[in-house]
Every structure is written in C-alpha cells, then in structure tokens.
Amino acid sequence: MSLLDLSWRNMKRNIRLYTIYFISMLVGVIIYFTFAGLMFNEDVVTAIQNKENYKTIIFVASMIVFLFIVFFILYANSFFMKQRKKEFGMYILYGMKERQVASMVFYETLFLSAISVTSGIFIGGLLSKFFGKILMNLMHYKDDISFAFPLEAVVSTILLFALLIGIITFQSYWNVRRMQIVELFHAKEKMDKPLQFSMPLAILSVLLIASSYYTITMGGTSNLWKDYFKESLLATTVALIVGTYLFFRQFSGWILQRMSRSKNYLLGNKMLWISSLRFSIRGNTVNFTFNSLISAVIIFGVGFIAVDYAVKADVVRKEYPNDMIFSSQDNRTQQQIEQILNDSHPILAHETITGIQTEKIANRKPFLDHPDYYTEEFTIFPEAQLNAIVDLRGVGEKVDVKGDEAIVLTRGIDQPKTYLSTLPTMTVFGDHTFQVVERIRFPLLSIPTDASGGSEHQPSVLVISDEAFEQLKGTRPITSYEVYKIEDPKTSNNVSRQIYDIVKRTEGSYYSAFIDMYSIDIESSSLILFSVAFFAAIALFALASVIYFKQLREATEEREHYAILRKMGVHDNVMKQIIWKQLLFVFLPPLLLGLLHSWFLLYYTVILIIKDLPALTTIIFSVMGLYVLTYMIFYVSSTSIYFKIINEKNTR
Structure with missing residues (x-):
C-alpha cells in the first residue's frame, strides 16, 4: 500500500477529525480571499476617492489577517497532530520512518488544502460582493458591486497558502521527529493534578482587578493620569493582567474547592463536574486569561471604532459646516456652477457674504490659543452676514455687536471664551482698533479643501458691527464668497470636483466643501471599522476555537471515564447535564470577565465623554450582544460534539 493510499484511507476512516481541520483551513481561505478580492475589485476601487490609501489599508489588513490565520491553522494542526499520536506510534512501530510519516501528513494536508483553497476562493468570491456592498454602504456610496474573482487575488491566495502548507509540513515533521514511541502510546494517559488553591491569592486577584477598575474610573482628567500617564497606564495594565490570571488560577479554583467541601457536594451530579473542573484548572488558566483579556480588547476596539465612525459626520460637519463655499465668480461662471449643482444636488439655500482682508497680524496669541493653525491675515465680516449664515445653516446663535466690539471665530481646536475683565485689542490698517469681547466656535470660512481634503490653514475671521464695517471698508477691496446649502451633500463628490476645477481657474481663489473632507474621513473610518470588525471576527473565531479544540481533546481523553459512568447506570440525560x-x-467566566473589563474601558473613555450621541449605548450593546451570541454558538456546538465523542465507543 502506498503512502497516498494510506493517506486516503486515514481520511475516510476518521472523517470527523479531518472535517474539523478542513473547516479551519476553509475559513482561513475564505477570510483571506474576501480581503484580497476587495483589494483588487475594480468596482470597489473605482468608487473609492482615495485609491492609494484604500489599497494600502486593505493590503496591510490582509497581511495581518493572513498572519493571524497562519497562527490559528498551526494551532489547529497542533491539535490535529496530538489527536493522532497513538496512530503515528503504530506506524513507526511497524517500521515506517519519520520522514514517511511526515510525507503521509503532507499528502493529507495537500489534499485538504487543495479542496479548501478551491472552495474558499469560490465562496470568498461570492462573499466579496456582499462585503463590498457593506463597505460601500459604510461609506455612503451607491455604486453597484459585481461578483469578481480577480486574478491577482487568486494568485496571491494560492501562493500564500502554498507557503502555509510548507510551514505545516515542517511543523508536522518536527513534531513527529521529537516524539518518542513510548510518549506516543501514552500521550493520552497524562492527567493534571488537582491544584492547591490559596484564599489570600484569590482575594488578591479581586483586589488587583478592583484597583485597575478604580484607576480607570479616575479618568484622564485626574492629576494621576495627567502627571504620570505612562506609569498609570502600565500599572493599570499589569494589575488587570495579573489580577485576571490569579482570578482564574486561584479565585475560581478556590470557589471550586469550597464547593467540593460543601455538605451537598455528593448530591446529584455535582461531584462529577466539579471534580473534573478542579483537575483541569491548571491547564486552562492561560487559555482563560488570554481569552478574557483578548475578548476585552476586541469588544473595546470594535466599540470604540464603531462610535468613532458614528460621530465622524458630526465632527466633520462642525469643522466644515458649509456644504460648499468659494470665491465669487463672474455672472456667467456663477450661472454655470449653479446649473451643475441643480442638475445633481439642487440648491436649498444661497448667501453671498463680503469681507475685508487685513494685513498680517503679528501677535495673534491674545485671540487664539493655537495661532499656528490659522492664517496670519484676518478676514473681517459684518454681524448681519454672520447672522444670515446662522439662518442658512440652521445651527448656531446670532450675535449683536456694538461700537468697537469684535468677535473672533474659531474652530474646534480653540475653545469658546468670553472676555470679562481685560479685553484684548486688535488694531487693523494702522488706525482702527477693536476690542475682542468673545471667541465663539463657528467656522464661517472653513479650511480650504481639495481632492485630498483640507491642506491649508484655517482662515482667521473677525466679526464687527454693521456700522463699523461700513466705516472700515471705504475704498478697501472687498472679498466676496458664495455659500451654498445643497440637497444630500454626502454624495456630492463628483459635483464638488467639477466646481473646484472651475473655481481654481482663477489663481488664489478660495474653495471649501464639506464633502471633500467628509469623503476622506468617512473612507478612512469605514475602512478601519471594516478591518477591525473582520479582525474581531477572526480573533473571536480563533479564541472560541482554542477552547473548542481543547474540549474536544479532553472529551477524547474522558471517553473511558464516561464509559465507566454508563456501566454504573448513569443515564444520557445526567451525562448531558x-x-x-x-x-x-x-466558556462563561472568561466571557463575563472580558465583558466587564471592556465595559469599564468603554464607559469611562467613550460613553462619559461622548454624551450627545443618542445611539451610543445601542452601538456598544450591539457589539457586546453579537460577541456573546457568537461565543454561545461555540458553547452549544462544543457541548453537542463533546457528548457525541464520549459516546463514540459505545455506538460502534
């Protein structure tokens, strides 16, 4: 019998074990090809505004996904090999060489990989349309995405998984070579010894977790975080990690120990499942700790990015409040622009504002906290025009400026301020002095934009009374701007580019549009959310699978014990319980502790800070709910498989 025949017979004889391994590889191929397909899908690339940024993010994300898949499949292969130790021992005892055993494993891996890669590329190609549509919806684009199997994605998938097959073969050969025959035959006879648990260490675990929570609740505004940020972050992280480890190693073990000494320990089936858990605490501690901490990181990361995505439009709108604003054009050009707008995004409101640009103001520190972000020249507007824009936007408060009073307009980086005692003064054109009474956050002129978003300084703006403006303008040149409010500005990419090209024919013309920065920010935010959600799904699948594989191995090892229970008259219903x-x-303790960790992080870094987002808690609880649901699916699946395994010997 050749090695190929032997490999084929092995796969048919132990279909359940090979199915688990195959599914692991198939999921890996599907996930990677979905990402690779999106990176080279022409429909997606065409719709994206910042194509280089998109390809870079997706490429980096696909590489991270692949590395994660490598580690996951290697873990699955390690589980696969451990389950077959006794089988390998028989082959070696019958005279097969280690190299031949490794070759047999290579043929099996090659066959499974060929099926998983072929099936994974097909399924991934179908899913790439679905996920491409999700990505377009996140970006608020309406482009259609077709089914596609880009050649570059197919080739890269085949090459990378060919490399993975080589790594798996080397791992299998190394594992077989370093195992002794005696170890192979007795691999399943090793058992953990019950660990002695300490009440002081159990209490210490709770204290460490509680102290880390307390430090988090103090928030970034406390002196501890302000003065010792790195030290506080390190101490909180270490306390959380050590506390979580001791919680599973000592506290949970101590609870089980106390339960084993209770008066009702021998009642029902309590003794059976508690004693089993006490023996497995030692081997499960690292897995529990890792799963709990990674669960917290996943939930916090996805929740934080989801909230960032949800508030992105509001953040951009505050900094770029004008749907479209540009330097006034001649009548013919103005009519052309308005025709372009009305053909695609009808004009809802329009105002023309006029201002006077001052000379450079050397010392702007009295008026602005961060003067380097603003232009050195100020543009002066009368209060009536500011009030007209308040009406146009439907946001903000109207102002009433008297005499030589003035108001400085700022963006988000400079907080609003009312000057009560000493009023800073600003002298313009050498002989006109104004007293600045207030600084309000209302970008009348937003940062100039182009295809790559804002790239210049925020225009400095001063608002004075209408009477003072009339006296000031005299013979000085007036600068006019056209402000438009249009229908559905979030989809106005193309029209914005057309109007930008027209306005910029005149050198030095000003142009700024909400969509220019919004499209860049929402694309980046959508890509990050999409990638992080994918990473979270993969990580969750891997974490739950680690527990899943471990339970399958323990179920295989416990078959004899359950067979004895069956002979003693224990019914199936009791075994299921x-x-x-x-x-x-x-499954439950790592999940609950991970949820608790993530809740403290999200509540004190997101929920308490962002208070004006109605859907905030809905987003957070949705992320947690999806995580719990997926975790519970693995739990139910594990219990079902576990019961089937312990009954295998009795059903043959």
Missing part, C-alpha cells in the same frame, strides 16, 4: 455545567464553567 454534567457536560453542560462543565463546559459552561469553561
């Missing part, structure tokens, strides 16, 4: 309770303790 034991398994449900035992695995619930394995």
